[in-house]
Amino acid sequence: MRKTLTIAVKTLLEAWRDRQLIIVYLAFPALMVLVYYVGFGQSTSMASFITVVVENRDRGALGAEFVQALHAAMFDGQPVFTIQENIPPQQGEISLEEGKAAALLTIPPDFSAALERKQPTPAEISLLGDPLTDTYVFTFSFLNEVSRTFIDAKINWQQPLPVSLEFLPNTGKLTDFQFGVPGMMVFGLTFGLIVTALVLVREETSGTLQRIRLSKASGAQMMGGVAIANLALGVVQAPLAFVTALACGFRSPGSLPLALGITLIFNLGMAGVGFLVACFSRSEGAANGIGTVVMVVYVFLSGAVFPMPTTPLFYLGGHMVQLYDILPSMHAGEALRRVLIYGDGIPSIAYELTLLVIQSLLLLALGAWLYQRKMLKSQY
Amino acid sequence: MTNTVLQAESLSKSYHGLQAVKNLTMAVLEGEVFGFLGPNGAGKTTTINMLCGLLRPDSGRVLLHGTPLSGGDERLKALVGVCPQNIVLWERLTCLEQLVFIGQMYGLSAGLARQNGLRLLAELDLEEKRDKLARTLSGGMQRRLNVAMALVHDPQIVVLDEPEAGLDPQSRVKVREYIQSLARRKTVILTTHNMDEADRLADRVAIIDHGELLVLDTPELLKQRVGEGDVLEIHLNNGLTGVETAQKALHSLASEVSLDLTSQVLRVRSLNAVGRLADILEALSAAGFKPGQVNLHANTLEDVFIQLTGRRLRE
Numbered sequence: 001m002r003k004t005l006t007i008a009v010k011t012l013l014e015a016w017r018d019r020q021l022i023i024v025y026l027a028f029p030a031l032m033v034l035v036y037y038v039g040f041g042q043s044t045s046m047a048s049f050i051t052v053v054v055e056n057r058d059r060g061a062l063g064a065e066f067v068q069a070l071h072a073a074m075f076d077g078q079p080v081f082t083i084q085e086n087i088p089p090q091q092g093e094i095s096l097e098e099g100k101a102a103a104l105l106t107i108p109p110d111f112s113a114a115l116e117r118k119q120p121t122p123a124e125i126s127l128l129g130d131p132l133t134d135t136y137v138f139t140f141s142f143l144n145e146v147s148r149t150f151i152d153a154k155i156n157w158q159q160p161l162p163v164s165l166e167f168l169p170n171t172g173k174l175t176d177f178q179f180g181v182p183g184m185m186v187f188g189l190t191f192g193l194i195v196t197a198l199v200l201v202r203e204e205t206s207g208t209l210q211r212i213r214l215s216k217a218s219g220a221q222m223m224g225g226v227a228i229a230n231l232a233l234g235v236v237q238a239p240l241a242f243v244t245a246l247a248c249g250f251r252s253p254g255s256l257p258l259a260l261g262i263t264l265i266f267n268l269g270m271a272g273v274g275f276l277v278a279c280f281s282r283s284e285g286a287a288n289g290i291g292t293v294v295m296v297v298y299v300f301l302s303g304a305v306f307p308m309p310t311t312p313l314f315y316l317g318g319h320m321v322q323l324y325d326i327l328p329s330m331h332a333g334e335a336l337r338r339v340l341i342y343g344d345g346i347p348s349i350a351y352e353l354t355l356l357v358i359q360s361l362l363l364l365a366l367g368a369w370l371y372q373r374k375m376l377k378s379q380y
Numbered sequence: 381m382t383n384t385v386l387q388a389e390s391l392s393k394s395y396h397g398l399q400a401v402k403n404l405t406m407a408v409l410e411g412e413v414f415g416f417l418g419p420n421g422a423g424k425t426t427t428i429n430m431l432c433g434l435l436r437p438d439s440g441r442v443l444l445h446g447t448p449l450s451g452g453d454e455r456l457k458a459l460v461g462v463c464p465q466n467i468v469l470w471e472r473l474t475c476l477e478q479l480v481f482i483g484q485m486y487g488l489s490a491g492l493a494r495q496n497g498l499r500l501l502a503e504l505d506l507e508e509k510r511d512k513l514a515r516t517l518s519g520g521m522q523r524r525l526n527v528a529m530a531l532v533h534d535p536q537i538v539v540l541d542e543p544e545a546g547l548d549p550q551s552r553v554k555v556r557e558y559i560q561s562l563a564r565r566k567t568v569i570l571t572t573h574n575m576d577e578a579d580r581l582a583d584r585v586a587i588i589d590h591g592e593l594l595v596l597d598t599p600e601l602l603k604q605r606v607g608e609g610d611v612l613e614i615h616l617n618n619g620l621t622g623v624e625t626a627q628k629a630l631h632s633l634a635s636e637v638s639l640d641l642t643s644q645v646l647r648v649r650s651l652n653a654v655g656r657l658a659d660i661l662e663a664l665s666a667a668g669f670k671p672g673q674v675n676l677h678a679n680t681l682e683d684v685f686i687q688l689t690g691r692r693l694r695e
Contacts (some may be wrong), residue, residue, distance in 0.1 A: 160612065206468065206470075206471070207466055207468035208468055208469070208470055210464065211468055211482060211485075211529065212485060213434070214432070214434070214457065214460075214462055214487045215457060215482065215485035215533075216454065216457050216458065216485065216486055216487050217485040286509065
């Protein structure tokens with residue numbers, strides 16, 4: 001036991017002396033909270049955005065009671081939903097398409113009859129909306145909870161009502177998997193920044209960087225070589241991910257070469273971020289830690305894992321410019337989504353593609369310049 | 381071997397108020413093996429880095445073939461090969477791949493780099509390991525590969541920092557022989573803590589301490605004029621009971637004379653005792669002694685080094 005404790009103490013001592021690593025490690029959970037706050041904590045209340053249009057076709061009374069239950073649903077002292085009733089279905093769909101409502105909830109005609117028979121099925125409510133919006137996702141989550149409580153109170157059956165998820169035209173019949181593929185690709189590609197940082201830090205800690213500095217190779221050549229290597233890996237990495245997705249049943253109406261092009265541009269940007277991380281990392285552990293932190297920020301705030309709330313800043317040429325637009329992962333994810341899920345072409349993703357190219361090249365240039373300045377120049 | 385290839389003029393360098401190198405002036409001659417010695421922290425690495433263009437001196441200058449260098453001169457990069465003290469290799473590259481890569485970094489074509497690499501691997505007995513990853517090599521082989529990496533671009537000047545460190549005797553001999561083969565066709569700057577190595581290899585030796593050049597001369601001349609001197613053990617057949625007569629006879633030739641009464645061995649300490657042996661024996665004979673067998677314990681470069689730098693342990 002003594003030896004075990006001695007080893008534990010030694011490990012802690014070594015970790016403590018790798019200051020960069022220990023700071024990142026200890027602060028990481030707090031940072032995750034902060035990232036989440038940036039994404040979700042700024043809005044006053046999600047409930048204020050969850051406007052649900054309700055079409056009650058129930059021939060009995062329970063449909064109206066269910067609607068009352070939706071009105072009465074509270075969270076943190078605030079109503080969860082803003083319910084709009086007695087709106088023609090066509091008007092309701094228009095509201096959805098304009099983003100003025102999160103979902104159109106339709107209660108079927110035999111809703112009361114099915115519940116009175118203690119058979120919530122086939123009394124299936126339908127929820128129409130755009131699955132790419134965070135409000136639709138939240139509506140579905142809250143609806144499940146409200147319906148579970150309602151059904152339990154009425155017929156002592158602790159199950160949520162079956163909900164048929166329906167999507168607006170052009171949003172397609174998406175499963176969670178299909179919806180998530182573009183985001184997961186962005187998630188995976190962001191890992192490249194850690195690899196790039198590790199490669200450079202390893203050169204420095206092993207002393208081989210000194211050999212390169214002594215040679216006639218310039219800093220720009222070194223940076224260019226690493227960026228090209230990253231790109232070459234991306235040429236293999238992205239198609240591998242696509243093939244895997246296709247093998248798992250993912251079907252895309254869009255251009256895979258265009259999607260590949262997007263991933264390669266994004267790869268270059270991540271190489272640039274890797275250079276920046278390497279500038280501030282004195283050990284491989286620190287490169288791993290700092291790189292992971294940066295990766296988390298890029299992935300989560302870009303909406304790659306789950307939809308982020310909109311944070312409009314201003315409008316530019318009809319496009320809403322948001323806080324997260326500073327992240328190339330945001331544009332890569334959005335462009336990939338549009339191409340792979342909606343089948344859009346270059347004209348439709350021109351905005352995202354332009355920002356992605358500009359940001360990726362800027363990051364690459366900034367990272368290469370800073371690394372060259374800090375690490376590659378002799379002390380002349 | 382008389383042309384100056386690399387020259388340091390009044391070089392100085394400080395780090396955070398600590399003067400690492402103070403007003404250092406020395407010249408390295410073309411084709412020589414130049415030994416650069418000093419205790420830990422003496423300023424050797426700082427000096428070498430300034431000579432190689434990796435570090436800007438606070439004052440002074442470095443001249444290459446008489447032309448001042450400035451701003452990390454590109455000319456120096458092509459002409460100088462550096463073998464660092466630490467083994468610096470790419471673990472995941474094979475021996476040949478490393479050499480080809482670094483050769484190309486120095487501007488060689490892939491073909492020429494490969495050609496040079498294969499030649500160096502053969503010269504350093506690493507031919508069989510050409511396709512092995514560097515991390516699979518033994519320490520001695522890695523050290524030899526480390527040397528090869530400094531030479532693949534065929535530099536005029538080679539800086540070898542402790543090339544024999546950590547090697548077994550066989551590997552050490554191999555590396556030493558290789559360095560000797562480099563002499564005359566290349567200029568070698570050799571830094572080492574192994575005095576025997578410096579004595580065997582170096583044409584001239586510079587000893588530096590506290591950032592200052594203490595001496596610069598051939599090992600032989602240094603041993604003759606610095607240190608406590610050689611010790612001659614002269615067996616006498618006189619049945620001596622005292623040393624005074626011998627001391628009187630040798631007062632101008634020896635710094636110290638002592639006598640072991642039991643063994644009748646006279647111990648005579650003198651700088652360049654070998655050169656003065658004939659005079660010493662003649663003086664003893666003239667004083668009536670009958671010298672017999674003579675044993676010589678020569679002054680070593682290590683003695684010279686300790687005499688100049690002291691016995692205090694360094695950081």
